[in-house]
Amino acid sequence: MTEPILKVSDLSVYYNKKKALNNVSMDFYPNEITALIGPSGSGKSTLLRAINRMGDLNPEVSLTGTIIYNGHNIYSPRTDTVELRKEIGMIFQQPNPFPMTIYENVVYGLRIKGIKDKQVLDQAVEESLIGASIWDEVKDRLHDSAVGLSGGQQQRVCIARTLATSPKIILMDEPTSALDPISAGKIEDTLYGLKDKYTMLLVTRSMQQASRISDRTGFFLDGNLIEYGKTKEMFMNPKHKETEDYITGKFG
Numbered sequence: 276m277t278e279p280i281l282k283v284s285d286l287s288v289y290y291n292k293k294k295a296l297n298n299v300s301m302d303f304y305p306n307e308i309t310a311l312i313g314p315s316g317s318g319k320s321t322l323l324r325a326i327n328r329m330g331d332l333n334p335e336v337s338l339t340g341t342i343i344y345n346g347h348n349i350y351s352p353r354t355d356t357v358e359l360r361k362e363i364g365m366i367f368q369q370p371n372p373f374p375m376t377i378y379e380n381v382v383y384g385l386r387i388k389g390i391k392d393k394q395v396l397d398q399a400v401e402e403s404l405i406g407a408s409i410w411d412e413v414k415d416r417l418h419d420s421a422v423g424l425s426g427g428q429q430q431r432v433c434i435a436r437t438l439a440t441s442p443k444i445i446l447m448d449e450p451t452s453a454l455d456p457i458s459a460g461k462i463e464d465t466l467y468g469l470k471d472k473y474t475m476l477l478v479t480r481s482m483q484q485a486s487r488i489s490d491r492t493g494f495f496l497d498g499n500l501i502e503y504g505k506t507k508e509m510f511m512n513p514k515h516k517e518t519e520d521y522i523t524g525k526f527g
């Protein structure tokens with residue numbers, strides 16, 4: 276039996292007094308894509324942000340429960356959040372390349388680590404851009420600005436930037452919803468191709484996307500995890516009426 280790489284237990288998250296996640300427990304497995312689905316405001320992004328400790332700087336956010344990664348509670352005072360975010364990277368809905376060249380975007384995290392060796396950086400750029408399925412499109416203009424790329428290309432450069440820091444887990448908050456269908460399809464193929472090396476959590480509004488590329492799916496409603504299981508089983512045979520209504524488009 277495969278051990279989970281990440282274990283969320285009894286997690287509740289509050290914005291001031293408002294409870295946005297209610298006692299959620301979920302195990303995530305290595306080399307799988309887990310889709311998080313549910314209507315707007317159901318708590319999906321709140322869960323992703325909690326896993327990356329993105330609420331740390333917001334005094335309105337408080338949290339109970341545990342998130343165990345690598346045998347440690349990531350909310351332990353001993354956790355170094357900079358290190359944590361290298362291991363657990365995040366991709367956002369809007370592509371957010373830095374206003375610098377494609378090359379410098381990809382090596383950003385490595386430069387922060389103090390890596391200066393050009394050969395090491397060049398190799399990381401090539402490998403990361405290949406992993407993000409954009410090498411062929413940009414290999415002849417690595418020193419052009421990343422901001423000049425199309426939205427879909429920018430998003431793949433952002434994926435490459437995350438891959439360059441060698442994360443174990445990649446959190447993605449609707450990474451294709453700001454993109455046209457062809458660019459979205461390319462990103463989906465890219466993510467599917469990355470499963471061998473990474474574990475991914477994917478918030479998505481697209482039921483087709485969840486059913487095409489995820490191994491497991493969690494359905495959220497009003498901060499509660501209503502149903503969690505293998506994607507094929509959940510889509511073929513949902514156990515809860517709310518899940519069925521949502522995946523068949525009756526609400527949300």
Ligand SMILES: Nc1ncnc2c1ncn2[C@@H]1O[C@H](COP(=O)(O)OP(=O)(O)OP(=O)(O)O)[C@@H](O)[C@H]1O
Nearest residue numbers: 290293295313314315316317318319320321322335
């Ligand atoms: N920074 C914040 N301050 C206050 N309330 C917030 C904040 N972020 C989210 N919330 C509230 O927490 C609840 C869960 O929001 P969350 O963004 O996690 O939902 P979601 O399922 O990701 O929705 P969407 O699909 O619209 O992004 C909502 O009621 C939302 O209004």
